[in-house]
Amino acid sequence: MRQILLVANKYRVPVFPRGGGTGLAAACMPTMSGIILSLERMNKISIDKDNLMAEAEAGATLGDLIKAADEAGLFFPLHPGDEGAHIGGLIACNAGGVRAIKTGVMRNYVKGIEVVLPTGEILILGGKLVKNNAGYDLMQLIIGSEGTLGVVTKAWIRLQPRPQASATIIIPFEDRRKALEFVPKIFQIGVFPLAIEYVEKELVDQTAKILGMSWPCKEGKYHLMLILAESSEEALLLECEKLMDLCEKVGVLEPIIAERREEQANILKIRSEIYSALKNELIDILDTTVPPAKMADLIESVNKLAKKYETYIPAFGHAGDGNLHLHLMRKEGWSKDDYDRLRDEIYEKTIQLGGTITGEHGIGYVRRECFKKFVDRKALELMKEIKKAFDPNNILNPDKIFI
Numbered sequence: 001m002r003q004i005l006l007v008a009n010k011y012r013v014p015v016f017p018r019g020g021g022t023g024l025a026a027a028c029m030p031t032m033s034g035i036i037l038s039l040e041r042m043n044k045i046s047i048d049k050d051n052l053m054a055e056a057e058a059g060a061t062l063g064d065l066i067k068a069a070d071e072a073g074l075f076f077p078l079h080p081g082d083e084g085a086h087i088g089g090l091i092a093c094n095a096g097g098v099r100a101i102k103t104g105v106m107r108n109y110v111k112g113i114e115v116v117l118p119t120g121e122i123l124i125l126g127g128k129l130v131k132n133n134a135g136y137d138l139m140q141l142i143i144g145s146e147g148t149l150g151v152v153t154k155a156w157i158r159l160q161p162r163p164q165a166s167a168t169i170i171i172p173f174e175d176r177r178k179a180l181e182f183v184p185k186i187f188q189i190g191v192f193p194l195a196i197e198y199v200e201k202e203l204v205d206q207t208a209k210i211l212g213m214s215w216p217c218k219e220g221k222y223h224l225m226l227i228l229a230e231s232s233e234e235a236l237l238l239e240c241e242k243l244m245d246l247c248e249k250v251g252v253l254e255p256i257i258a259e260r261r262e263e264q265a266n267i268l269k270i271r272s273e274i275y276s277a278l279k280n281e282l283i284d285i286l287d288t289t290v291p292p293a294k295m296a297d298l299i300e301s302v303n304k305l306a307k308k309y310e311t312y313i314p315a316f317g318h319a320g321d322g323n324l325h326l327h328l329m330r331k332e333g334w335s336k337d338d339y340d341r342l343r344d345e346i347y348e349k350t351i352q353l354g355g356t357i358t359g360e361h362g363i364g365y366v367r368r369e370c371f372k373k374f375v376d377r378k379a380l381e382l383m384k385e386i387k388k389a390f391d392p393n394n395i396l397n398p399d400k401i402f403i
């Protein structure tokens with residue numbers, strides 16, 4: 001790896017690190033002649049049970065890590081979509097997923113990395129450490145840098161004890177605002193679900209139909225899907241009881257509780273496949289993020305925009321994180337400018353609500369213009385200086401993030 005980067009740097013050859021190729025911002029895409037650097041054969045994982053830590057090479061997949069942790073009686077709690085993603089790609093994207101509300105995102109689990117810089121030096125940052133306060137945190141800078149600052153070759157990742165009991169609950173509402181305003185109330189009673197997802201019944205019914213399955217909740221137009229995961233059946237029961245009391249107090253429609261593993265897996269499968277159900281007619285998938293309590297305002301604004309532009313903008317999201325996936329769908333007669341105008345209006349509203357244009361997918365190649373338009377000038381200037389300090393000849397993923 002070091003040799004490749006030394007030679008590439010000497011002869012100014014662009015290098016494009018590639019993980020599982022599952023990213024949603026085209027960040028691994030080679031955009032000019034150069035080297036596509038695949039790490040798929042660097043895929044070893046070992047588990048240190050005493051330190052609750054996995055040592056994983058960058059080409060191991062998310063599926064490999066979940067399996068290795070499980071075989072050791074431990075648990076890797078994140079699940080950002082596609083299990084074919086590589087550890088290196090997950091770190092480079094700072095991936096999150098439906099469970100981020102309770103468990104955090106990659107940067108909360110990665111405790112150390114081995115990284116090869118574009119200039120060929122190898123750095124070990126952190127390690128099997130729970131605390132590390134030595135100077136600037138370069139590791140955190142590399143996490144989420146989308147393959148522009150260094151090539152991650154190995155990582156030390158914190159694991160957790162495996163939850164012993166779980167349940168999936170669907171809470172239906174007739175009113176969207178009431179559904180989203182229910183979310184902070186869940187935390188206020190001291191319940192911390194593994195996931196709180198907002199879905200619209202019409203969309204999950206459509207997805208279930210395509211899959212030949214059935215969404216179990218028939219009432220209400222707006223649903224919250226919660227996954228509770230606890231260390232014992234007793235703890236799970238207690239959380240369910242608190243939640244049902246809250247449902248009664250607030251006056252929601254009839255919740256559905258799934259406890260059997262298969263039932264829970266079916267619900268999660270339908271939720272996870274919404275993207276696949278839309279993708280044939282999909283032009284762009286946005287992952288705008290606002291403070292969680294502003295999510296209803298964002299959806300209402302988006303619905304107004306859908307009316308104004310006479311289009312359909314399917315929405316679902318990680319309600320506990322304020323992270324909303326909005327889908328720009330193909331519309332007869334529309335040009336790129338029409339989609340750009342609609343996207344810009346959504347981003348403007350998101351920023352007005354104190355949000356960001358991307359909570360998960362990153363900037364990559366496809367969001368560069370929007371990033372330039374919506375990011376703070378000084379912050380952009382500093383980021384470009386950081387890129388120069390790591391990669392003076394701009395060889396690593398050279399045209400990603402910045403234009």
Ligand SMILES: Cc1cc2nc3c(=O)[nH]c(=O)nc-3n(C[C@H](O)[C@H](O)[C@H](O)COP(=O)(O)OP(=O)(O)OC[C@H]3O[C@@H](n4cnc5c(N)ncnc54)[C@H](O)[C@@H]3O)c2cc1C
Binds near residue numbers: 093
């Ligand atoms: C169906 C689906 C659902 C998803 N849901 C979520 C979700 O809920 N939450 C979420 O956060 N994300 C989600 N994602 C996005 C997910 O975070 C990314 O797909 C994943 O992190 C990319 O990993 P990858 O190995 O495929 O990387 P790639 O797509 O191959 O590359 C992504 C970036 O990482 C860089 N890179 C890859 N390997 C390295 C390395 N070793 N060193 C340095 N840079 C490297 C690449 O250069 C590129 O910039 C979803 C994706 C899909 C397809």
